[in-house]
Amino acid sequence: MVTAIALVRAEKGMVTDVAEALAERDEVAEVYSVSGPYDVVAVLKVKDLDALPDLVAGRLQQMNGVADSETLVAFRTYSHQDMERVFSLGID
Numbered sequence: 001m002v003t004a005i006a007l008v009r010a011e012k013g014m015v016t017d018v019a020e021a022l023a024e025r026d027e028v029a030e031v032y033s034v035s036g037p038y039d040v041v042a043v044l045k046v047k048d049l050d051a052l053p054d055l056v057a058g059r060l061q062q063m064n065g066v067a068d069s070e071t072l073v074a075f076r077t078y079s080h081q082d083m084e085r086v087f088s089l090g091i092d
Helices: 015-023 051-056 080-087
Strands: 002-010 028-033 040-046 066-073
Touching: 002 015, 002 051, 015 028, 015 040, 040 051, 051 066
Parallel strands: none
Antiparallel strands: 002 040, 002 066, 028 040
16 A cells, blocks of 8 residues: 655635545545645555556546645655554553
8 A cells, every 4th residue: 555645736716625526535545624835635545656646647636626736655654543553462
């Protein structure tokens, strides 16, 4: 499983539409509206790297209301929640 983060700039007045359309996609795990130079951040989960260009260039960038995007591919996860789950012994 490959995780990528899509940073999306929406056209004026289209943030909610873009965020909702992204959230409906199976490959999108989470969507956030954010402040700063981007309007929406989406966490993408795809089977392998070969699936990423189809999702980003073929679907995401072609969505109505998307003005621009940048995609970051995650190498490793350093989530505190993930680490707790890995090392948990099930003892309260």
